[in-house]
Amino acid sequence: AWKCQNKLSLFGTETLTNSNAQLSLLIMQVKCLTAELGQWHKKTLEITPLTEDVLITLGKEEFQKLRQDLEMVLTTLQSKNEKLKEDLEREQQWLNEQEQIMESLNLLHGELKNQVGTCSESRILNELKTKIISIKKFKEKILITLGKFLEDHxxxxxxxxxxxxxxxxxxxxxxxxxxxxxxxxxxxxxxxxxxxxxxxxxxxxxxxxxxxxxxxxxxxxxxxxxxxxxxxxxx
Known part of the structure; x- marks a missing residue:
């Protein structure tokens, strides 16, 4: 049983190195099965004496079953990991597209803001120039009229x-x-x-x-x- 437990530990260590969480879960299952095997072995020894070959055969069968179960769990976890990777890549691609759209919108907003600011400043300056010219003309007209009135009266x-x-x-x-x-x-x-x-x-x-x-x-x-x-x- 001790040899089988060492083989099982080595087998679990070699095949489950992709994920620490998966490895911890599988090691706990191995420990539980090992303890159950030990109890069963003790009970069997009390009832019927077994030879070393019989124990090795039984151990191999149990560990073969455990191996199949662990491989099934590993396959499931790997499939989930692949799906998560695909989802992550898809979300990352969507995020990159949104960032590019946002950058384009920011550039467009800056250009429009500059155009609006320039147009507003030019319009205001033109309006002020027009008002100044109009006021100057009105001033000249008033001064001429005032001068003529004062000269006459x-x-x-x-x-x-x-x-x-x-x-x-x-x-x-x-x-x-x-x-x-x-x-x-x-x-x-x-x-x-x-x-x-x-x-x-x-x-x-x-x-x-x-x-x-x-x-x-x-x-x-x-x-x-x-x-x-x-x-x-x-x-």
């Missing part, structure tokens, strides 16, 4: 009109038109917003200064009455 005394001078601080006895005074105040307001006040000099005709102050178009400096500024209508 607020002329200088005795027709004394002079072209605008760049340096209004320069002392001169020649008067400038109301339109020029307003233009100076407007330019000062937007060119130097932190100090929009303009010094009154001899070029400014006093009646026009009083006119724009009384009508709220201009304001005097709170500490220096010789300086005026345009009312901040744009705020």
């Amino acid at each position: 607020f002329p200088l005394p005795h027709g004394n009109i002079k072209k605008k001078r760049k340096n209004i601080q320069e002392s001169t006895a020649q008067l400038i038109t109301l339109n020029e005074i307003l233009e100076i105040l407007i330019n000062r307001m937007f060119d130097v917003p932190h100090d929009p006040y303009v010094k009154i000099n001899d070029c400014f005709w006093p009646p026009y200064i009083e006119l724009i102050l009384r009508n709220g178009i201009a304001l005097r400096h709170p500490e220096d009455p010789t300086q005026i500024r345009l009312e901040a209508f744009h705020q």
